[in-house]
Amino acid sequence: MNRRRSFNGGRLLVGLAIAVFALISYFGSKEYNPIIEEDQYIGITPDQEIALGLQAVPEMTAQFGGLHPDVEAQGFLDSVCRRLISNSDAGQADWPYECSLLVDDETVNAFALPGGQVFLTAGLYNRLQSEGQLAGVLAHEIGHAVARHSAQQIARQQLTQGLTGAVVIASYDPQNPNSAATGQMAAVVGQLLTMRYSREHELQADRLGVRFMGEAGYDPRSLIDVMNILAEAGGASPPEFFSTHPNPENRIEAIEEAIQVEYPNGVPDGLIQ
């Protein structure tokens, strides 16, 4: 009996050591991001981040039918992408930005890989009605890259895995197989945490999108049009863009707030819509 108790105590200590290590690694990775003027927890270097993104490009493009053969559409995408980057604070970050159109015309989505690789499906591209709306989608995705959301996500996953592992080890009792359930609970809670962060990141990408659009001469209200287009595209099965995003009403409200902050006296005339 005594021997078993000391065995469990050992597990508890190992679990605690793993938890402490995970916490120290996470909070020790604090970095200041000058463009968004915010401290961030990031576990990888910019070079690693770029390499990760480039590594994922072939798989990502293949998943959506490959790069789109329409040279004209891709050229237009490039010009809007360049305009956003060279005329806004996004250009201060040293990412090798690239915006690519993908063949898939059924999926309505856009995403950013780590390190500045931005993608847009033909399904979303075909639904857009103006240059400003395209700029809105791209500015949002460029916002993810500038704010290093993928790298932050990776750091949080490492922390979550570390803490989950610690709880699993500390709570597992070999004499009582049911104790594994406690560890599973910890894993679920960990996932929920990650999801909440991800929603925050979406709202931050919207705010950065508004800022970069304005700096590059685009009317940020076009991003609200994009939200409405996405909502309409929803129907029975909502576009994937929403599956990981906060609900559209909240999002439109947050974008309106961001526009208010950026333009307290109202959006000036003459911006590209």
Ligand SMILES: [Zn+2]
């Ligand atoms: Zn997003």
